[in-house]
Amino acid sequence: MNTRNDMQITERELHQMTADMDEMHHAVMPKLSSALDDIAEGIRHDLAVLSSIVQKETSRRSFIKGGLVGSGMLAGGAVLAACGGAASSSGTPTPMMNGSVDLTVARLASSLEVLAINTYDAALKAATSGSLGTVPPAVATFATTALGHHKDHRNAWNAALQKAGQKAQTAPDPALNGMVQQKLKMVSNVTDVANLALLLENVAAETYANGAGLLQSKANRLVSMSIAPVEAQHAAILSFVLGQYPIPNAFFPVKDARGPQDLSAA
Amino acid sequence: MIDSEHLASQIEASQDIHSDAMRLTRDGLREVVEEERSARREFIVSSARTATTAGLVGLGAFLASKLTPVVSAATPSSTVQTLQTAAALENLAVAVYTKAAGLPPAVSGADNPVILTFVKTTIQQHTEHAQAFNNVIAELGGAKQTGIDDTVYKAVVVPALGKIAGPADVVSLALTLEDAAAQSYIAYSGSVAPKTSAFKLFATIAPVEAQHVAILRAVQALLAANAPSLIALPPNAAALPAAAGSVGIPTAFYPDAAARPATEATVA
Numbered sequence: 003m004n005t006r007n008d009m010q011i012t013e014r015e016l017h018q019m020t021a022d023m024d025e026m027h028h029a030v031m032p033k034l035s036s037a038l039d040d041i042a043e044g045i046r047h048d049l050a051v052l053s054s055i056v057q058k059e060t061s062r063r064s065f066i067k068g069g070l071v072g073s074g075m076l077a078g079g080a081v082l083a084a085c086g087g088a089a090s091s092s093g094t095p096t097p098m099m100n101g102s103v104d105l106t107v108a109r110l111a112s113s114l115e116v117l118a119i120n121t122y123d124a125a126l127k128a129a130t131s132g133s134l135g136t137v138p139p140a141v142a143t144f145a146t147t148a149l150g151h152h153k154d155h156r157n158a159w160n161a162a163l164q165k166a167g168q169k170a171q172t173a174p175d176p177a178l179n180g181m182v183q184q185k186l187k188m189v190s191n192v193t194d195v196a197n198l199a200l201l202l203e204n205v206a207a208e209t210y211a212n213g214a215g216l217l218q219s220k221a222n223r224l225v226s227m228s229i230a231p232v233e234a235q236h237a238a239i240l241s242f243v244l245g246q247y248p249i250p251n252a253f254f255p256v257k258d259a260r261g262p263q264d265l266s267a268a
Numbered sequence: 269m270i271d272s273e274h275l276a277s278q279i280e281a282s283q284d285i286h287s288d289a290m291r292l293t294r295d296g297l298r299e300v301v302e303e304e305r306s307a308r309r310e311f312i313v314s315s316a317r318t319a320t321t322a323g324l325v326g327l328g329a330f331l332a333s334k335l336t337p338v339v340s341a342a343t344p345s346s347t348v349q350t351l352q353t354a355a356a357l358e359n360l361a362v363a364v365y366t367k368a369a370g371l372p373p374a375v376s377g378a379d380n381p382v383i384l385t386f387v388k389t390t391i392q393q394h395t396e397h398a399q400a401f402n403n404v405i406a407e408l409g410g411a412k413q414t415g416i417d418d419t420v421y422k423a424v425v426v427p428a429l430g431k432i433a434g435p436a437d438v439v440s441l442a443l444t445l446e447d448a449a450a451q452s453y454i455a456y457s458g459s460v461a462p463k464t465s466a467f468k469l470f471a472t473i474a475p476v477e478a479q480h481v482a483i484l485r486a487v488q489a490l491l492a493a494n495a496p497s498l499i500a501l502p503p504n505a506a507a508l509p510a511a512a513g514s515v516g517i518p519t520a521f522y523p524d525a526a527a528r529p530a531t532e533a534t535v536a
Contacts, residue, residue, distance in 0.1 A: 138505040138506045138507075138508060139508070139510035139513070140505065140508035140509065140511075140512040140513035141513060142510070143510045143511065143512075143513030143514045144513030144514060145513075147514040147517055148517065154520035155520060155521075158521075192505075207475055211472055211475055212471070214457065214471050215462040215463050215467055215471060216462070217462065220458050223458065223462060224458050224524075225521075227454045227458075227474060227522075228521040228524065229520075229521060230471065230475050231450055231454070231474050231475045231477070231478030231479075232478070232520060232521065232522050233475075234476070234479050235478050235479055235482035235517045237479070238479040238482045238483055238516070239486065239513070239516050239517060242483065242486065242501070242503065243503065243505050243508075243513075244502070245501050245502025245503070246501075247385070247389070247501065248479060248482075248483050249393070249476060249479045249480060252392070252393035252396040252397065252476060253397075254471075254472045254473070254476055256472065
């Protein structure tokens with residue numbers, strides 16, 4: 003990477019900072035692991051109940067079909083149509099899973115994290131290739147650190163999804179990805195990339211701050227509440243580097259928060 | 269003709285589905301109902317009480333002239349009590365920043381225009397937080413918290429005030445208070461129902477306190493590196509030490525282990 007380091011922090015200070023960071027990290031991870039178990043358990047419970055309902059719904063439809071056909075009143079196909087469509091041939095209750103708010107929010111959160119990861123990855127590759135010009139060392143360190151955080155966030159949500167028997171979310175938020183890809187094609191310097199990253203960090207923080215209230219599980223809410231401040235911190239550091247006042251609002255806005263509808267965007 | 273036996277079975281199956289759906293709904297609403305019950309209890313209790321205040325707490329003559337005293341109460345936790353503690357943390361932050369702003373600029377760091385702006389803006393933001401917490405307390409029928417968190421004041425602020433010799437000391441104290449607030453609000457969000465005004469406040473204020481923390485950490489690092497000139501807007505990004513990019517964001521998940529007890533600064 004094309005970087006320049008005009009001033010060094012002392013080795014002792016850096017060592018102390020690193021030690022402090024490690025200590026905080028290790029203090030948080032056991033609690034997070036426990037919270038993730040709770041998340042997975044909550045989602046498993048939701049899915050079990052929903053599966054039970056769908057199975058009964060399928061049985062009910064079969065029963066009605068058989069009963070009414072047997073009674074000679076109606077053809078079974080017409081009854082199924084009136085009931086809103088046939089269940090899948092495999093019996094998998096996929097459509098009903100959308101009823102699990104926590105599951106949907108977890109997938110949305112993961113999709114935003116994937117988008118952030120892809121964007122920071124692309125930015126770091128561009129920096130390495132020299133296409134962004136000189137990259138200040140603090141900016142490079144920030145990007146690497148933020149990238150690591152977003153990976154941790156994605157892994158947390160995906161671990162919860164997988165523990166609940168769901169597939170991990172590996173695709174970026176479909177509603178935002180197109181815009182981000184367009185902007186990435188146009189970036190030519192560090193300021194452009196930092197502005198794009200600031201946009202994504204603010205959207206992520208707003209989504210977590212707003213989405214926390216949508217979650218049904220307390221454990222899920224706490225995970226969301228522990229991530230929102232970190233995304234907001236990313237935004238503050240980026241704002242500072244860009245020369246903007248880093249904490250412009252007394253209350254973190256939620257007007258640009260993404261919603262579950264993002265997942266159905268083309 | 270409809271077979272009456274079949275029809276009875278269909279009704280039974282329909283009732284099963286209804287029961288399952290209602291069970292799901294009940295699970296989802298249970299916390300909301302509990303919150304509503306809690307809020308009603310709060311209102312009844314507070315209506316029956318005469319609000320009292322007792323004993324002045326000190327942050328020297330300056331704070332004594334501005335703040336209403338606080339008494340810690342060992343009553344059961346509730347949304348109102350949690351909000352009162354949150355308001356007390358905000359009031360304490362306002363008081364400490366205001367005290368810092370009154371120190372000689374070379375000591376407070378206010379000779380740096382960015383730090384001066386930060387102090388003024390942050391005082392305003394914490395004032396708004398306290399007002400917002402108190403507004404919800406009032407909506408729930410509780411007594412507004414106009415005092416400071418006396419426990420934190422005695423355990424953290426008093427010892428620190430006696431040792432302030434320069435900007436780094438002020439930043440360190442502010443950092444401690446901001447971090448405590450951020451961690452507290454994350455933890456408190458777990459004790460109030462979602463979709464309530466209290467929850468929304470914690471969800472939108474905790475990130476702001478965390479931003480204060482991030483900037484204070486960066487400022488602290490630059491002061492420690494004897495580079496106060498880099499605390500500027502816009503900064504000389506190329507000259508910032510590499511660690512400035514990460515020191516403000518040490519964790520992927522903001523902790524809440526250092527949250528203040530929710531009933532630490534309630535109003536009787």
